Amino acid sequence: MSRRIAATTGTLALTLGGLAAAAPTAHATPSACVAYLAVEGYNSMITGTACQYGGNGPSGVSACRSLLTGVEGVPVTIAQRACAYAAA
Numbered sequence: 001m002s003r004r005i006a007a008t009t010g011t012l013a014l015t016l017g018g019l020a021a022a023a024p025t026a027h028a029t030p031s032a033c034v035a036y037l038a039v040e041g042y043n044s045m046i047t048g049t050a051c052q053y054g055g056n057g058p059s060g061v062s063a064c065r066s067l068l069t070g071v072e073g074v075p076v077t078i079a080q081r082a083c084a085y086a087a088a
Helices: 002-022 030-039 045-054 056-070 077-088
Strands: none
Touching: 002 056, 030 077, 045 056, 045 077, 056 077
16 A cells, blocks of 8 residues: 555656646746836837847847937836846
């Protein structure tokens, strides 16, 4: 009886572990950047363009931050988080 319980528990653990491994990873996109900025009160064509740049790697993230802080007047901390959402 105890072997059967141990085998059932082991099988259950392997099954649940497999489900966790198959779960999709979190993935942020330029649209997540736009949505975050909209929640913070910033919504324009420039924010959309900045977020699109943010999805293009490290140089894009830099351009994203520059557009948001320089052109749109978004505070640095909000711009950094938004561009990180676009890049992830």
